[in-house]
Amino acid sequence: MTQTMRGWRRADGRKGIRNYVAVAYLVECAHHVAKEIAWPHREAGAHVIGFPGCYPNAYASKMMQRLCTHPNVGAVLLVSLGCEGFNKKLLEQTIKKSGRPVELLAIQEHGGTRSTIEKGRAWVETQLKALAAQPTEPMAVSELVVGTICGGSDATSGLTANPAMGRAFDFLVEEKAAAIFEETGELIGMEDWMAARAVTPELGQEIKACVAKAARYYETLGYPSFAPGNADGGLTTIEEKSLGAYAKSGASKISGIIKPGDIPPRGGLYLLDVVPDGEVRFGFPNISDNAEIVELIACGSHLILFSTGRGSVVGSALAPVIKVCANPRTYERMADDMDVNAGRILTGEADLDEVGREIFELIKQVGAGRTTKSEGLGHQEFILTYKSFEPIGPACLPAVA
Amino acid sequence: MASSEPQADPRLLVLAPGDNIAVARQEIAAGTQLIIAGHPVVLQRALGFGHKIAVRAIAQGEKIIKYGVPIGSATADIAPGDYVHSHNVASDYMPNTVVVEGVA
Numbered sequence: 278m279t280q281t282m283r284g285w286r287r288a289d290g291r292k293g294i295r296n297y298v299a300v301a302y303l304v305e306c307a308h309h310v311a312k313e314i315a316w317p318h319r320e321a322g323a324h325v326i327g328f329p330g331c332y333p334n335a336y337a338s339k340m341m342q343r344l345c346t347h348p349n350v351g352a353v354l355l356v357s358l359g360c361e362g363f364n365k366k367l368l369e370q371t372i373k374k375s376g377r378p379v380e381l382l383a384i385q386e387h388g389g390t391r392s393t394i395e396k397g398r399a400w401v402e403t404q405l406k407a408l409a410a411q412p413t414e415p416m417a418v419s420e421l422v423v424g425t426i427c428g429g430s431d432a433t434s435g436l437t438a439n440p441a442m443g444r445a446f447d448f449l450v451e452e453k454a455a456a457i458f459e460e461t462g463e464l465i466g467m468e469d470w471m472a473a474r475a476v477t478p479e480l481g482q483e484i485k486a487c488v489a490k491a492a493r494y495y496e497t498l499g500y501p502s503f504a505p506g507n508a509d510g511g512l513t514t515i516e517e518k519s520l521g522a523y524a525k526s527g528a529s530k531i532s533g534i535i536k537p538g539d540i541p542p543r544g545g546l547y548l549l550d551v552v553p554d555g556e557v558r559f560g561f562p563n564i565s566d567n568a569e570i571v572e573l574i575a576c577g578s579h580l581i582l583f584s585t586g587r588g589s590v591v592g593s594a595l596a597p598v599i600k601v602c603a604n605p606r607t608y609e610r611m612a613d614d615m616d617v618n619a620g621r622i623l624t625g626e627a628d629l630d631e632v633g634r635e636i637f638e639l640i641k642q643v644g645a646g647r648t649t650k651s652e653g654l655g656h657q658e659f660i661l662t663y664k665s666f667e668p669i670g671p672a673c674l675p676a677v678a
Numbered sequence: 679m680a681s682s683e684p685q686a687d688p689r690l691l692v693l694a695p696g697d698n699i700a701v702a703r704q705e706i707a708a709g710t711q712l713i714i715a716g717h718p719v720v721l722q723r724a725l726g727f728g729h730k731i732a733v734r735a736i737a738q739g740e741k742i743i744k745y746g747v748p749i750g751s752a753t754a755d756i757a758p759g760d761y762v763h764s765h766n767v768a769s770d771y772m773p774n775t776v777v778v779e780g781v782a
Contacts, residue, residue, distance in 0.1 A: 432728040436691065436701060440745065466771040470747055511701070511729035513742075513762070514769035517749035524745060623703050625688060 282644035284416035285351060288376030292416045293348035294579045294644045295322070296408045297595060298401050300354045301345060302327030303368075304361035310390055311356040314397035319655065322408070323401050324594040326571075326659050333362040336664045339538040341368055343575040346375040349595050351411065352404040353377055354397055359385030378404055416644065419453035419544055423640060424573030424581045425525045426459065428566035431586030431604055432510045435521020437632070438584035438603035438619040443527035444633020445582065445640065446546065450529040453544035457535070457573055458526040459551050461491035462562070465502055466516035467523045471548070474531045479672035483534055484548060491552045498561060525584065534673040536666050537572040542674060549576060554667040567591055567658040570598065580643055582636065590614045592651025594659040597643050600650060601636060616650050687712045692733060694746040699730040699762050701744075712759065719759030730762040742767050 284292030300323055302311035308327060315323040326344055328337045345353045345368060353372050357365050365381060372379040380400050387393045425442050427434055446456045464471065468488040472481030495502065503515045512518045532545030541547050551572055552562045563569045570581050570593045580596050583589065586603040588611045602608040605620025612618075617636055621627035627635075643649055689712065690700035700714075706725040711718050714733055725731060730744070736756040741748035750767045760766070 436693070436728065440693070466769070467747075508764060509726075511726055511763070513730070513764050513767045514750040514771065516747075516769060516771050517744060520745060520747055520749055523747070623691065625703070 282416040282418070282421075282641055283413035283646070284348070284420065284644075285411055286414050287346075287348055289346075291348040291577065292414065292420055293350070294416070294646075295349040295595075295597070296351040296411060297322045297324050297349055298352045298354065298404045298408065299345055299347075299350045299595065300325050300356060300397070300401065301341065303341075303355060303357045303363040303365050304331050305329035306331075306358040306361065307356045307384060310384055310393050310397070313390075313394045314354065314356065314401060317398065318401050318405060319657065321405050323405065324657050324659075326594050326661070327356075328363065328661050330663060331361045331363075333364055334663055334665070336537070336666060337661065338364055338367065340571070340575050340661055342371045343538045343540075343577075344571070344595065345372050345379075346377065347574060347595055348577065349579060351377065351408040353379045354400055354404075355379065355381040356393070356397065357381060357383040359383040378407070418449065418641065421449065421454040421579050421640070421644060422457065422541060422577040423449055423454060424457040424459075424549070424570070424576065424578035425584075426566060426569045426573065426581065427522060427525065427584040428591070429585040429587040429589035430521070433603040433620065433623060434584055434586040435524055436603070437622040437629075438586070438601040438617075439521055440524040441617075441619045441622065441629050441632035442582045442584055442601055442636060443524050444629055445636035446525070446527035447529055448633065448637040449640070450527070450544065450546050455541035455544050455547060455577075456527070456529075457541065457547045457549050457576055457578060459549035459569060459573065460522055461487050461548070461550055461552055462495045462500075463522040464488050464519050465492050466514070466519045471523070471526075471531060474529075476530050476532055477672070477675045480531065480533065480675055483670060483672050484531065487534060487548065487550045487552075490550075490554075494552050494557060494562065497557045500561075525582075533675065534669060535576055536669055537664070538575045539669065540577040549573065550669075553664045555665060558665065559663040562664070564662060565660060567593060567660045568662065570596075571659060571661055580640065582640075584619070588614065590651070590654075590656065591658045592649070592654070592656025594657045597649045598651045598656070599636070599639060599643060614650055614654070687714065690714075690731065690733070693744060696746060697743050698732060698734050698736050698740075699742055699744055700733045702727055702729055702731070714759045717758065721759075723761060725761065732756045732758050732760045732762050734758055
């Protein structure tokens with residue numbers, strides 16, 4: 278049975294389904310100290326996040342601000358080396374204004390590694406105790422933001438897990454939750470179809486432009502969109518290949534386009550444009566699945582739906598990850614890592630609607646505190662690298678008619 | 679389980695109502711008899727896992743519909759039970775870059 282979801286209310290009105298202390302390093306040089314501070318408290322809710330670069334960057338600054346004020350975060354410890362370029366005062370102020378306890382420890386001012394670790398651990402312990410005493414409030418499905426990605430895909434991903442997550446997305450959007458899908462580079466050939474689902478023709482044009490940008494970007498990087506292996510697997514056209522990834526979006530109307538760090542203004546289905554604007558810089562848009570997960574979380578996602586065929590094991594810092602396994606054989610091998618067996622669609626034991634409903638119910642249970650497999654195994658992956666974006670255009674978020 | 683199509687062979691998966699193709703749930707050997715649209719059809723070649731087979735007649739120029747979405751157009755008339763791949767389907771988006779060998 279579904280328990281009622283309960284959340285921690287933040288000053289901005291959003292509610293968290295977890296109440297973590299984020300320990301954030303502001304340059305790679307402070308990473309070890311941050312990791313050591315969090316380690317003894319990792320099971321109690323201390324999660325390490327951070328940005329490794331020493332050079333200031335608008336994207337990194339925005340991402341860290343959004344992550345440190347994410348609804349699942351109750352308090353933040355900033356760990357600085359001292360001389361890095363990151364605008365730590367701005368980040369500290371942003372967190373303070375959000376009503377969260379924040380402490381900034383600069384290793385160079387606190388006597389080095391050992392004493393900073395000691396001070397940091399004491400602060401985290403105090404905060405965790407305070408957070409544990411904070412009351413929760415009932416939380417509606419309409420207050421949820423859910424992101425979706427696929428990784429470690431195989432031929433089953435587009436047949437079972439992705440469309441089943443699409444059904445779950447439809448159930449979420451029906452109940453006015455915000456649902457976010459992305460991977461525009463894997464939606465090539467679907468843009469006309471997606472544009473037809475946009476709430477306005479202008480948004481439809483923006484969706485087409487988004488996919489065209491992704492196609493151009495990946496072409497510049499020499500990343501093939503359709504390989505011989507795809508045809509061996511039974512895929513005939515680029516449209517068919519993209520359809521597998523596209524199926525994660527379900528069948529709802531598309532309410533808007535957002536970019537990393539933009540919070541959906543209301544319930545509905547949103548396309549997250551993860552491909553940087555301007556000239557190709559800083560390499561691949563997302564160098565691994567967790568880079569995408571971090572961007573979905575920066576958009577306010579409380580939890581992530583992750584479909585995998587070959588068997589990814591990752592979770593994430595700050596937000597629970599629900600692993601939906603597409604391949605029944607992979608599920609048998611790696612059941613400890615998987616929350617849902619969508620492979621039952623292939624073996625004929627369940628249909629898409631049943632698995633979609635199961636995912637939707639599980640989302641509510643995780644919102645009510647149930648631990649996902651990756652959470653239970655201690656997965657708290659996190660990666661953030663350089664990117665650059667222009668703000669979204671006015672047609673990207675049409676007002677509700 | 680709930681059936682997606684009343685006449686679907688259990689070895690095939692029809693992904694959405696209205697699709698004109700089904701995909702193989704498992705590898706199916708050449709010579710296997712399948713029931714398609716209520717009629718027996720003998721497979722002329724092995725059907726790999728995830729590969730497509732027509733579940734109704736598709737005229738040249740008609741869209742191939744998978745999950746309710748067009749994934750290309752038929753370049754020849756396709757009969758129920760025919761294998762559906764790059765020998766009889768072309769992308770509406772960009773030319774097929776891969777030719778499947780051994781398929782006339």
